[in-house]
Amino acid sequence: MKKATLVDVAKEADVSAITVSRALRTPDMVSTALRQRVERAVAKTGYVPNKAASMLASSKTNSIVVLVPSLSNNVFDEVLRGIEEAARSANVTIQIGNTMYDPLREQQLLTSLLNPLPAGVILTGGEQNEASKRILQQAQTPVVQIMDLVKDPIHKVVGFSNYDGAVSALHHMLDAGYKRIGFIGAQMDPRAQDRLRGYRNALYDSGLQEPERTSVTNEKADVKLGGTLLTSLLTQHPDCDAVLCSNDDLALGVLFECQRRGLNVPRDVGICGFNDLGIVSEAVPRVTSVCTPRFEIGQCAVETVLDPHINTRAPVLDLGFKLHVRESTQP
Amino acid sequence: MKKATLVDVAKEADVSAITVSRALRTPDMVSTALRQRVERAVAKTGYVPNKAASMLASSKTNSIVVLVPSLSNNVFDEVLRGIEEAARSANVTIQIGNTMYDPLREQQLLTSLLNPLPAGVILTGGEQNEASKRILQQAQTPVVQIMDLVKDPIHKVVGFSNYDGAVSALHHMLDAGYKRIGFIGAQMDPRAQDRLRGYRNALYDSGLQEPERTSVTNEKADVKLGGTLLTSLLTQHPDCDAVLCSNDDLALGVLFECQRRGLNVPRDVGICGFNDLGIVSEAVPRVTSVCTPRFEIGQCAVETVLDPHINTRAPVLDLGFKLHVRESTQP
DNA sequence: AATACAAATGATAGGGCAATCATTTGCCAA
DNA sequence: TTGGCAAATGATTGCCCTATCATTTGTATT
Structure with a gap:
């Protein structure tokens, strides 16, 4: 048995394909009765949207690209946890890339991961090479740099001093x-x-x-x-x-x-x-x-990158830090 | 200026679109002269293949899904390093998912990441829930479970005892x-x-x-x-x-x-x-x-999942371990 | 030179979805 | 009732690439 498509669902619900598409993506735009009919048809057919087709048709994705310089550095676990949590509640997926502190590798990752175009990009620091910066500027997607308070941000910055x-x-x-x-x-x-x-x-x-x-x-x-x-x-x-x-x-x-x-x-x-x-x-x-507020940086980075009012917000968000004094510095 | 497509490259090189496609994907199948002409045309037009279209047409991707239970556990850094390295040399991309030791989350990740169908799936352990196992069995893609020597593997296992x-x-x-x-x-x-x-x-x-x-x-x-x-x-x-x-x-x-x-x-x-x-x-x-041979497990998992002879290999690969004796147990 | 066959290239036909514009339906005011 | 307008739904077309099958070209064999 082949996988069900929009058309199959449409037949089942006795509506047009585009209506099914709308019922799923923008439920507010269809009547309640129809929405329910579509939902039933989806359940019955076991329909799963084909992301590739969706991307091709809309040239959009609902995924965020996240580039970190290291996964062994425990600093980024917490950042990623914040990102994951926020991404989950915003219903977007994340695509993690490990640059290994290598600008060239970062550039390669960007080249590869910016196609298809993600809903946003989160990068660590401001040490991208020129090519990467150009790629990011030309890409029609918001960019948030994290950790550092980068001086000349591409778009937005979330970090601390x-x-x-x-x-x-x-x-x-x-x-x-x-x-x-x-x-x-x-x-x-x-x-x-x-x-x-x-x-x-x-x-x-x-x-x-x-x-x-x-x-x-x-x-x-x-x-x-x-x-x-x-x-x-x-x-x-x-x-x-x-x-x-x-x-x-x-x-x-x-x-x-x-x-x-x-x-x-x-x-x-x-x-x-x-x-x-x-x-x-x-x-x-x-x-x-x-x-350092690593979890918060992650969360906040996702919110910032997805924020539709991104253009009207301050470009740099300083989340501060706190000194935790313990025995090792109290002679 | 719009992005160049295969057709644009084809015009530039004065060949058909499908030939350009072949020249790029399977260079051995075209003549040297033509390959060079296509390469020149690609460079001139700045062509970048559209992955979404490629996926849609072929219903294949060249990415591997990797599910780990934690990113803060440093055990998995090394595994991921091995995976990344092997993936890079095999020219596939990886898609990391963090299950957070939660079978339900794992199931959700699988549902989401198995579409479009990846070239393979690497999972940690054998503690997937029934739904996840069913999903994986039905998906037409090789599955490698790592770390454990899982007893009833879905397909293959790479780990140690x-x-x-x-x-x-x-x-x-x-x-x-x-x-x-x-x-x-x-x-x-x-x-x-x-x-x-x-x-x-x-x-x-x-x-x-x-x-x-x-x-x-x-x-x-x-x-x-x-x-x-x-x-x-x-x-x-x-x-x-x-x-x-x-x-x-x-x-x-x-x-x-x-x-x-x-x-x-x-x-x-x-x-x-x-x-x-x-x-x-x-x-x-x-x-x-x-x-524990974490890096090797990662490398080997990628090789296994991409191995075209996957069906003729032993299902379980035991990479062993080594006890490193140090001062803490030498009274 | 004719035949056979392999290698190289081409034409056609979707893959499944969403943007866009078009149409229908329902409802209210006059 | 009728005209007008918004809300709901539909038809068409295109996104870009690859699978498949068809054709052409080149080469070897007899």
Whole structure:
């Protein structure tokens, strides 16, 4: 038995095909009686709309393309959860692409996923290459960039200030009494660089006139690397008494390395992470971290991208952050 | 300017539309000269194939649907990495769905993602509900179930034995001298249950005739829960001298809880995790874990699902596991 | 040179839906 | 009642590509 089509349903309901189409897509536009008749016919025939045909005829889809730079970075789980939840209630599907922090890969994904044209695109950050930006500008679909407060957004931005987050963390660490605070960073994308800038400027503004103590690399940030970077930081700056980490994996690695070296946290070394991934609040000692609104960013990104009044809204939505102070920075 | 279609390219190259189609899809079937002419015409017109039309005409897609139960569980990152890599080299796109451990959600995702029909489906485990299984059986597309060695596979299975993994871990712990080994489990899906079974049987077979010491829940497994479960385990069985955990997050939580309680690992309590997620090998002390071939499972699942000889291959592919012994179980 | 056959290319006919414009129906005001 | 208008429904056409079958061209064989 072949799959039922609109025409089959139409015959069953004794109406025209286009009416069935309307009854399903825009139920408000048909009479109640007819709607019910169509529903019955759909049930009876087991009709399932053919998306390919629908796309071809309307050159539209109800799916949102979401590009993230990593799936192993737990930061994006929460973002994706927010996106999924919002997408579900808006009745759109999502299409996830993993750019692996590679602009070229991002461009390829866009080329591939923008056909057929999605209802919207959600991207991470503003580090797209020129070709990608051109593609996005020419595509007739709304674009939301998330995480960063990107300066020259394609359309809209939903995120928070990484710079302010780092500043806030540093002020707290200074208040807690640390004097020779270092910075450890990896995977130095624009967000991590903003955090580094925040560290630098807050340090400078504090009047301590300290030399900057940093250990930074472009490798993929993970727990192991945190230990490695602490080692290199302490080699260059043995007097470090605290470390601000560009993310929580690094912070955990730093904590473990301290334990290996017999350094007491928070007494000998204070540690602050970034993102507040849940695991850091369970470590011993519990680690201070800048809590970022990842779930909300996801939700809000979907709402923004689907918003019909998208053109009349502020282009940048700052969802803020919260510093969660814990034992690791309270000597 | 409208987008170029096959016909435009055909005019440009002075051939028929169908020939252009062939030149692009099956270049071996046309002459070299013509292929080059078509390529030039494509470049000149900026032609991009319309996937919706292609799908409609052929009722095929070159995308693979991948359903995982969680994106926050780091187990699936690696699997997805393997899938992505293999998919890329096979030139197919992937469509990721997150079932959130909910069979109904899985069913909804299948209903939605099986239209248009994908080139294959990759699912986690065998815990689909009856409706989902029926949908998959009727869909004319290969299905590969991963992670578990599912007993009654829909088509094919790529995974490893969770049961054997647990048995192997337990044997190691017994060999290391632990006598009163407990089990901590959460998110007790069939895989976790297999691990529990492995624990039970290995314990029984060891002849120790020990009572079983378990603390198990169906909540989402995370680091925090590890601590909670250890607390409950030690309340009921204060004599526990080691813990096998159904995954690494729990193991880490157990380690942290031990630290809070002043219990020395591995002397007072031995800890073994499951999956070997990278982070456990960095903790202090480094934690023993059953290393599972997640990347390979992903790769292999794609190869299997796309394999034209799929019907003549063994239905179950066991990729094995490796116990990585570290400090946490060497008193 | 004639035949046979394979390789290369073409013509036709949908695939299932939605945009657009056209028609019918129902209802109200005058 | 009739004209007018909105609401509801219908007919036609096109979206762009590929499956299928048909034709042409090229090559080898006798």
